[in-house]
Amino acid sequence: MRQYLKNEVFKVSKWVELFISAIIMIAIIGGTIYLVKDVVQLMMNYPTSRDIYKFVGVAFNLVICIEFVKMLCKHTPDTLVEVMMFAIARQMIVEHTSPQQNIIVVLAIAILFAIKKFFFGKFDDIDKTVFLPTQRISSINELVHVEIPKETQHQTLGELLEKRIGTESGNFQVGQCYFFEGGALRVAKVKNGKITQIEVIRSKNAPVVLKR
Structure with a gap:
């Protein structure tokens, strides 16, 4: 009985996970539409550096959300690493980080690439x-x-x-x-x-x- 309940709870959790993924995907589609509007506004007006950084930040957030949905759906080490790489890269590109912080970010991404190349088996991906x-x-x-x-x-x-x-x-x-x-x-x-x-x-x- 205990094992049966565990299996049923696991099945329900999988469906809830897919439902959450669908909700996030709807939000991503809406964010993409607004992102297109932002592109039109940037082209019609003279954009400042702050406007461009804000636009890039929103775009990175959408990409991270897409990778997060893939991670929820696939449950593979590759999708987890991709989410982490995008999140770390966003921190360096969008935020005003110091040279020391940039070095740490570059090292972190290099470590993630090394993990993906040398520690994942042929059929992990x-x-x-x-x-x-x-x-x-x-x-x-x-x-x-x-x-x-x-x-x-x-x-x-x-x-x-x-x-x-x-x-x-x-x-x-x-x-x-x-x-x-x-x-x-x-x-x-x-x-x-x-x-x-x-x-x-x-x-x-x-x-x-x-x-x-």
Whole structure:
């Protein structure tokens, strides 16, 4: 009972988190509209240094809010680092900081870049999209910009996984994966041993495959 309540509270917290993200996104859209109005006013009038710094400060706040929404939605170390980098950069660019403070800010950003490069694994920085097993691999390759190996033009994700990781009993389990260069396919949902949802995972470190 205790574990069940924990799981239900966790699910509710996820939905509340998404709801808060949606509210913040609405505020960002409204702020962007006002930012466009500020651009028009700056172009029509002779802007002072204070006006420009104020405009840049508002723009940085919107960017930080966007990164914050991404962090709430994705929960990846990469999004957390990006929020911190933008927040630190805003402090140096918008605020009138001293040379000593500027050095500290530059060092902090350099440390964040080093953490992102050397401490995050290859698949820590990933894009994940859920598809139905009946969807064609050729279409998904174009949508997600990956190169999932396929035998025919009409082969589906489900057919590929049945051939690559299928078992003798024919029952699949959540979490089973098939890896290919630059990404992976993961069984996301199963019903009565049959795959109902497949997660396509693409590493952002892998080159984007563009179709001609």
